[in-house]
Amino acid sequence: MTPRPHRARVGALSFAVSLALVGLPACGEDDTASEDTSTTESAPTSAATETTEATASAPTISDVWARTSPSGVDRGAAYMVITGGEADDELTGAAVSTEIAAKTEVHEVVMADSSMPATSMGGGGMETTMPAAESTTPSMDGDAPATTTAPAMEMREVASIKIPAGEQVALAPGGYHVMFMGLVKPFVVGETFDLTLTFAKAGDVTVTVEVKDAP
Amino acid sequence: MRLIRTAVAALALVTLAAVGTACGEEDTAGPKAGSDHLPDKLAGVELDPAPDVTDATLPRADDGSAFSFVPEAGDVQLVYFGYTACPDICPTTLSDLRNALKSIGKTAAGHVRVAMATIDPRRDSSVVLSGYLQSFFGDGVALRTDDDSQLQAAATAFGATYEAKYPNQGEPQVSHSTYLYAVDHTGHVVVAWPFGTTAADMAHDLELLLHREKEGAQ
Numbered sequence: 045m046t047p048r049p050h051r052a053r054v055g056a057l058s059f060a061v062s063l064a065l066v067g068l069p070a071c072g073e074d075d076t077a078s079e080d081t082s083t084t085e086s087a088p089t090s091a092a093t094e095t096t097e098a099t100a101s102a103p104t105i106s107d108v109w110a111r112t113s114p115s116g117v118d119r120g121a122a123y124m125v126i127t128g129g130e131a132d133d134e135l136t137g138a139a140v141s142t143e144i145a146a147k148t149e150v151h152e153v154v155m156a157d158s159s160m161p162a163t164s165m166g167g168g169g170m171e172t173t174m175p176a177a178e179s180t181t182p183s184m185d186g187d188a189p190a191t192t193t194a195p196a197m198e199m200r201e202v203a204s205i206k207i208p209a210g211e212q213v214a215l216a217p218g219g220y221h222v223m224f225m226g227l228v229k230p231f232v233v234g235e236t237f238d239l240t241l242t243f244a245k246a247g248d249v250t251v252t253v254e255v256k257d258a259p
Numbered sequence: 260m261r262l263i264r265t266a267v268a269a270l271a272l273v274t275l276a277a278v279g280t281a282c283g284e285e286d287t288a289g290p291k292a293g294s295d296h297l298p299d300k301l302a303g304v305e306l307d308p309a310p311d312v313t314d315a316t317l318p319r320a321d322d323g324s325a326f327s328f329v330p331e332a333g334d335v336q337l338v339y340f341g342y343t344a345c346p347d348i349c350p351t352t353l354s355d356l357r358n359a360l361k362s363i364g365k366t367a368a369g370h371v372r373v374a375m376a377t378i379d380p381r382r383d384s385s386v387v388l389s390g391y392l393q394s395f396f397g398d399g400v401a402l403r404t405d406d407d408s409q410l411q412a413a414a415t416a417f418g419a420t421y422e423a424k425y426p427n428q429g430e431p432q433v434s435h436s437t438y439l440y441a442v443d444h445t446g447h448v449v450v451a452w453p454f455g456t457t458a459a460d461m462a463h464d465l466e467l468l469l470h471r472e473k474e475g476a477q
């Protein structure tokens with residue numbers, strides 16, 4: 045989004061291309077492996093030769109917020125916009141004080157089409173247990189059984205999120221979120237807390253999260 | 260931020276349109292992407308045929324009594340299948356609905372009933388579920404059963420799906436369809452809002468549905 049020098053863009057692009065060619069394993073759990081790859085790959089790019097790499101290449105983070113957590117729920121999620129720095133980077137982790145939550149992970153929400161439960165596939169048991177379904181699913185069995193069935197979604201942990209140089213990556217509802225488990229106390233509107241994001245290259249970046257009802 | 264939700268909603272619609280072409284979903288592709296809908300046309304998805312949920316029922320979490328999804332004439336019943344350990348999809352949809360109800364005003368909102376059924380009864384006790392829903396809607400009705408066949412029956416009547424896996428260790432894996440359903444007094448699901456439907460679109464549809472209910476009552 046931010047206007048960037050042409051040279052850096054080319055560097056970033058070739059970096060991205062070389063990554064693609066190498067076929068960087070998507071989000072391996074072991075950080076060392078992916079860091080090694082990144083370092084090797086980024087060495088020839090113009091961006092990585094900047095001497096002020098640590099600061100100049102760090103992604104910037106804006107619009108950081110977490111949704112209020114309903115009573116009785118010990119989970120929460122935070123959202124933000126991450127703008128890539130000089131070089132491609134990856135968000136590899138997130139952490140908060142144990143005074144806030146027991147565990148913090150980076151999650152994504154995906155379509156769960158592959159794991160559709162039997163109900164949606166017109167499973168045998170359904171017709172017998174379901175008087176109310178007669179007007180819906182069975183009548184659709186002929187040509188398009190799935191029409192009245194909404195697509196399912198689920199969330200899962202991701203090992204990393206790619207943050208391409210100069211590009212904006214949104215962590216937003218329905219996509220990526222930073223997930224908190226074991227909240228010590230509910231998130232209340234107006235409260236703030238520190239969240240430390242770990243990037244493969246830029247290292248740790250701490251941001252302030254504001255609790256809101258909506259973005 | 261909106262982009263992603265729109266994209267997800269669009270993806271959901273594309274998926275739906277892809278499987279639904281045979282059933283004449285002629286209006287799913289058109290107006291959903293924008294926010295300016297014709298006053299007499301619903302912004303959400305009109306399932307065809309509209310599911311009949313007259314015979315579906317689930318126990319109320321508070322007293323265990325059987326809850327009917329069919330509202331009185333003049334009212335609209337909204338139904339959501341979700342779970343409280345869902346920090347992303349569920350609260351986003353419920354919060355958008357809360358904004359929609361605010362925007363249509365107290366009188367109209369008084370004719371909209373909200374119910375949420377947990378698809379994760381192992382973790383959602385009655386108390387947790389009721390507290391969760393009522394933090395969004397003071398008079399929301401929480402629905403809960405330990406009998407999975409009963410829950411399946413109700414969900415299937417709507418065309419909703421869910422799956423909860425509880426591994427011996429680690430996080431339970433829960434997936435669920437993310438539509439918010441609106442039921443009219445005839446017991447039919449008249450519109451379903453995919454995840455990502457804006458509060459403005461929900462408000463638009465609620466006003467239209469309440470208007471239809473009013474006309475039907477005369």
Ligand SMILES: [Cu+2]
Binds near residue numbers: 152223346347
């Ligand atoms: Cu999550």
